[in-house]
Amino acid sequence: MIATAFDAFFLDLDGVVYIGDRPTEGAPAALRELRRRGRELRFLTNNPTSAEEIVRCLRAMDIDAREDEVITSGTATATFLAEKGVKNAWVLGHEELKATLRAGGVAPEAKNAGDADAVVVGWDDDITLADIRAGALALRRGALFVATNEDRTYPGPEGPLAAVGTLVEALAVGSGQKPVAIGKPQPLMFDLARRSLRKGQRAVMIGDTPEVDILGAHRAGLTALLMGEAPVFPYRQDFRNPDGRITALADLFRDDLDGAPLREWDSPPYSWPERVEPGVAAIVLDGRGRVLLMRRRDNRLWGIPSGHVEPTETVQAAALREIREETGLEAEVTRLVGVYSDPRSQVMTYPDGRIRHFVTTCFLCRPVGGALVSTGPETLETGFFPPESLPEPMMTMHPRWLADALARTGAPFIR
């Protein structure tokens, strides 16, 4: 039975422990039974409210809970800001969130947004466009952009209702910046829950939303169970797919459901990308078999010309454009080298927080004109190098792509 396979149970609230103001079927009895068996409970909710408020809600449903068992996106935000040394914040959120931040040592009373170290987005029905404008201005002046969560909707009686994520998006559009998000599926709340356990205790997450609870648990290296009927994703290794399913919390005590075969998770070696994008790369060999390299301004690494495919552009045209923009040379494509999509090398995290999974088409090319420039907007240095003596440090995957290209030309490659 699952109840005996783990020492600690991390529970999502809405959809798992309760729906609206009613407990899910059998939840009070199941949680009592877990406690009777000495299991640790932690309640993890993206609701940016106080632990006290959650304990009050749970007790009203005959569910016992202590404040130190509750992690809300509000309490986690307070911890995050305090660890970052933030002293005062401009808060787009209600009094509960402000009180939670205050209790964590962050003053939510910045008189105007321009004085704040951070802009924190939570929930408040009375937020106006003027508030968003003031927050966006503070972000442009360098305040830290923190979203308690990025949930776009929550279930309402007549269908999905706009949630915190819609306000976050408004500020992101207004400021041109991307927030640090605190709530699930970011790993922070799971890490805080795990920090509160004793060493060696085995934990499992139970949630009803694959993109939030299951994805977040897996990013934090936790086994995760899906409660309910949500559909799974077609790719088996997708982090959003659960390791097992239950229909109600009472299933944790079923003898025919075993915790042992549940998949064990280590934190994945790459971050979860928000989207997949087409990319191109070009291996340009000169008449002496030397390869064209450029040192990138954004990460100071050497690499072959590479970049995005623009709308309506073919991959060949994109590769030739990148060569031109990054090095000044005109080139033509001679053959395809390969298409690279392994997330271990093709998931990129940018300094502004964007995470992208590239599917990169790599071509072999030869120069046909133009003049090599030494520097450019994206380029610190350029040059042709013999494949056996490449400059360091280099983009990790580019030597392998070069090896693939040289294997196709028959030229030697030593490295």
Ligand SMILES: [Mg+2]
């Ligand atoms: Mg939920």
